[in-house]
Amino acid sequence: MSPASYPRPSASLHAELLANGVLSMAVVGHLDAHTTASLWRDSMRELDRHPTNKVVIDASQIAYCDGAGIALLQGLRLRLANARGTLEIHSLPSSVQHMMDLYGEVLPNTSILKGTERTSLVESTGRASLNLMQDVHSLITFIGALSYALLLAIRHPSRVKWKDVGLTAELVGVNALPIVALIGFLLGLIMGFQSAIPMRRFGADLYVAHLLGLSVIRELGPLITAIILAGRSGSAFAAELGSMKVNEEIDALRTMGLEPIPFLAVPRVVATVLMTPLLTVFASLFALIGGLIVMQSLGFTLMTYVDALQSVIRPGDLLGGWIKSFAFGLVVAGIGCMRGLQTKSGASAVGQSATKAVVSGLILIAVVDGIFAIIYYSLGL
Amino acid sequence: MQEAVIEVEHLTAVYDDALILNDISCEVYRGEIFGILGGSGSGKSTLLKHMIGLYTPAAGRILIDGQDLIKAEGDARNRILKGIGVTYQQGALFGSLTLLENVRLPLEEFTNLPPDALDLLALMKLKLVGLETSSQKMPSELSGGMRKRAAIARAMALDPQIMFLDEPSAGLDPITAAELDDLILRLARSLRMTFVIVTHELASIYAIVDRVIMLDKRSKSIMAIGPPAELRDHATDAWVRQFFHREAASEASG
Numbered sequence: 122m123s124p125a126s127y128p129r130p131s132a133s134l135h136a137e138l139l140a141n142g143v144l145s146m147a148v149v150g151h152l153d154a155h156t157t158a159s160l161w162r163d164s165m166r167e168l169d170r171h172p173t174n175k176v177v178i179d180a181s182q183i184a185y186c187d188g189a190g191i192a193l194l195q196g197l198r199l200r201l202a203n204a205r206g207t208l209e210i211h212s213l214p215s216s217v218q219h220m221m222d223l224y225g226e227v228l229p230n231t232s233i234l235k236g237t238e239r240t241s242l243v244e245s246t247g248r249a250s251l252n253l254m255q256d257v258h259s260l261i262t263f264i265g266a267l268s269y270a271l272l273l274a275i276r277h278p279s280r281v282k283w284k285d286v287g288l289t290a291e292l293v294g295v296n297a298l299p300i301v302a303l304i305g306f307l308l309g310l311i312m313g314f315q316s317a318i319p320m321r322r323f324g325a326d327l328y329v330a331h332l333l334g335l336s337v338i339r340e341l342g343p344l345i346t347a348i349i350l351a352g353r354s355g356s357a358f359a360a361e362l363g364s365m366k367v368n369e370e371i372d373a374l375r376t377m378g379l380e381p382i383p384f385l386a387v388p389r390v391v392a393t394v395l396m397t398p399l400l401t402v403f404a405s406l407f408a409l410i411g412g413l414i415v416m417q418s419l420g421f422t423l424m425t426y427v428d429a430l431q432s433v434i435r436p437g438d439l440l441g442g443w444i445k446s447f448a449f450g451l452v453v454a455g456i457g458c459m460r461g462l463q464t465k466s467g468a469s470a471v472g473q474s475a476t477k478a479v480v481s482g483l484i485l486i487a488v489v490d491g492i493f494a495i496i497y498y499s500l501g502l
Numbered sequence: 503m504q505e506a507v508i509e510v511e512h513l514t515a516v517y518d519d520a521l522i523l524n525d526i527s528c529e530v531y532r533g534e535i536f537g538i539l540g541g542s543g544s545g546k547s548t549l550l551k552h553m554i555g556l557y558t559p560a561a562g563r564i565l566i567d568g569q570d571l572i573k574a575e576g577d578a579r580n581r582i583l584k585g586i587g588v589t590y591q592q593g594a595l596f597g598s599l600t601l602l603e604n605v606r607l608p609l610e611e612f613t614n615l616p617p618d619a620l621d622l623l624a625l626m627k628l629k630l631v632g633l634e635t636s637s638q639k640m641p642s643e644l645s646g647g648m649r650k651r652a653a654i655a656r657a658m659a660l661d662p663q664i665m666f667l668d669e670p671s672a673g674l675d676p677i678t679a680a681e682l683d684d685l686i687l688r689l690a691r692s693l694r695m696t697f698v699i700v701t702h703e704l705a706s707i708y709a710i711v712d713r714v715i716m717l718d719k720r721s722k723s724i725m726a727i728g729p730p731a732e733l734r735d736h737a738t739d740a741w742v743r744q745f746f747h748r749e750a751a752s753e754a755s756g
Binding site: 153154155157158161162165187193196199219224225466467468469470 | 596609612622627634641659660661688689692
């Protein structure tokens with residue numbers, strides 16, 4: 122009787138169109154999920170071939186029937202009911218009748234059996250715009266709430282959870298140092314080499330130092346650090362807070378009277394804002410070391426390189442790049458926390474939040490960078 | 503003569519050098535509702551997880567329909583696994599799928615039924631647990647009790663012969679818990695399905711469970727095994743009687 126027993130049980134269907142227009146089907150054998158698959162197709166094909174509104178099933182030779190077999194009988198009944206026909210089942214064994222009674226009748230107008238409705242282009246465009254608006258709205262709300270919480274933290278520094286800030290600073294800053302240094306070093310090395318080749322043709326290879334120094338200090342150092350942080354820490358914040366949201370830990374905090382933004386977001390944002398400029402310094406430093414290796418291979422000495430750098434980099438450039446990195450840190454950490462707190466529910470939602478945190482983090486880094494470029498330009502920096 | 507579907511032979515379980523179960527032997531008969539009882543930390547869930555092959559025994563073996571699940575491989579293992587259904591304490595529904603899709607998933611993976619048949623069969627299973635009107639909802643939109651019932655519907659998708667339920671009625675209101683008990687009883691009696699249930703609910707135990715095994719937290723072995731009413735009235739172990747009576751007393755007064 123067990124479906125696991127050998128040899129594999131079988132079932133068959135014998136259909137016959139009677140003279141009075143009634144389709145008679147005899148179901149024989151062992152109806153389980155495997156045998157029913159072919160019976161389902163056979164019986165539906167018979168119904169396609171002989172469109173009739175009365176079907177009689179001879180069930181007397183059903184040896185075994187589980188849920189799948191009952192689904193077959195129900196499926197036939199539903200199909201005939203939709204076509205205003207009737208299904209009669211004759212001599213159903215009592216064990217199968219038991220199963221039928223247990224499952225009851227599925228109503229013919231059950232929505233799922235009608236198939237899914239396709240949404241029109243207009244509808245999906247509308248939904249997408251609405252989602253975008255809601256997204257912008259929640260971003261503005263979050264920025265407001267976070268700014269308020271940060272202002273409070275500045276006014277009452279003792280209320281900030283400095284222990285959490287320290288732990289986060291270690292994760293975001295200290296632990297990120299090797300990757301930031303490596304990427305910075307490679308950036309300097311590659312940029313140096315690639316620019317040295319054409320510049321050497323014009324005998325201008327000393328200016329590799331100028332090019333590298335200015336672009337790294339003003340732009341690329343802060344930018345590359347922010348991008349690494351968005352991928353490394355922004356996503357981690359989103360995943361961490363997202364899991365907390367899914368596990369109702371955020372709700373638990375709220376009911377204890379601890380608001381998630383001051384309690385969870387502020388320490389992370391403060392730690393990231395403090396660490397990003399430091400990491401930027403290291404990224405720029407290692408990029409310049411990468412450039413030094415290129416310059417030395419071109420035959421210049423360390424002194425010449427440092428001299429060239431000093432002549433081109435003004436204090437304003439250093440300060441500009443540095444201030445920008447504070448803003449990048451704020452954006453990356455803020456977006457990470459926001460996406461985490463917006464997580465809906467379920468394991469996949471946590472993944473989506475992490476992805477969104479990185480994507481919106483990168484977009485906002487670009488936007489902020491653009492804003493700073495305009496400000497610096499108008500200030501003449 | 504009762505036919506044993508699960509045979510636990512001298513099972514010893516060790517977790518991180520700590521002894522969890524010590525030399526447990528018992529049998530579960532076809533069509534019965536078998537309860538696993540014991541205080542917190544007595545190894546109830548560990549015994550259940552050994553029965554379904556999630557954990558490998560440190561010593562001893564477990565036979566399901568005469569076959570050792572741990573030693574079985576490939577097709578043979580899949581056949582045994584298809585014959586058992588399991589629900590977990592938290593439901594373990596897939597959060598990104600609707601209820602219907604949750605129930606449909608095992609059917610889709612292990613049978614070649616056409617799509618409408620899959621939908622209908624999944625819907626029938628949901629109807630069995632009273633959730634046919636919630637078939638398009640996501641697990642996150644459901645109450646805890648509904649999630650547990652949905653998990654039972656999913657575990658039953660492939661018409662298993664044996665069902666393992668880890669605290670099915672914990673956290674349910676008494677009416678829903680009674681409905682769940684009723685469902686389990688109907689399935690066991692009319693379909694001859696075998697149930698192994700980890701539970702704390704004395705009401706359920708007296709209402710539906712045929713035999714219980716009681717695990718001892720201190721000795722890590724079997725404290726008592728038998729029909730619950732018999733253990734309550736005639737157990738030789740004072741602690742077992744006390745367990746049943748004290749809880750029964752608090753239940754009556756509460």
